[in-house]
Amino acid sequence: MTDNADPHTLESLLRSTTELLRAADVDSPRADAETLASHVLGASRGEITAWAVSGRRIDPVQSVDLRRLAISRSTRTPLQYLTGTTTFRTTDLEVGHGVFLPRPETEVVAGAAIEAARAVQHSAGRPLVVDLCTGSGAIAASVAREVPGATVHAVESDPEAAWWAAANLDPLGVTLHVDDAASAVPELDGSADVVVSNPPYVPDGRIPAQAEARRDPERAMYGGGADGMRVPTLVSASAARLLRPGGTFVMEHDETQEELVTRLLRHGAEEIGLAAGLFAGIETRTDLTGRPRYTVAVRTDGRMIR
Incomplete structure (x- = not known):
């Protein structure tokens, strides 16, 4: 039986899903269709490709499930919300509505923190790392996985996001604090080797260009003020408080x-x-697209203003 004669073959369903997503201006319609099929069928992308070529049929329930997810994706619901997972560096994370989806550009930010933690590990032993505004826990999870032996603390003030962070961080032994980044973990003041953060920083009033990005929780996006610097300023003060010289x-x-x-x-x-004067060696670095994306600085031995 040919694919055209049987609408329930996997290839036929992938084609119709791809057409639906392409009509909705989804950037990668075929890849997304295969990912949704992989999720519904509990198979790898490679298996999906092989099954489609072989003419495998899909049972009616799976067909309906795939169509339902495809319709949701066509409304520009993020793919990760539909599958419940995303990959960040070497770590698979659980994600869903209510948590900011980690972006590829943040992987280089995590990489800088990992590099700094490894330097401490090589010279002085077990590094202490604090991730402020952890969201899904992406950065903290990456540090815990890629710097074995590091002591990692993560801070998130939003209970809904913290629920997802706990799911990702508890298995890795990361200590999660549901607290305000501006005042959290005072017991660690002056002892952290690395403080890393991807705080809310989007300037007020800026609407993300990508439809999917507009599904992220606003509290995780907007930094406060026309320049978006209110939260980054508070995070910088906390970093100065937490870091050792x-x-x-x-x-x-x-x-x-x-x-x-x-x-x-x-x-x-x-x-x-x-x-x-609390920070020296201030250096702005670029992301994968060459845009100034993050800044690295070293804590001096200066004192906070009390």
């Missing part, structure tokens, strides 16, 4: 905030206790 701070930010972050770390913000 010589410790490393890594923070993701918007491509428009390079100068603002550099000025903040160099000159401080006295109104929140962030004195000038």
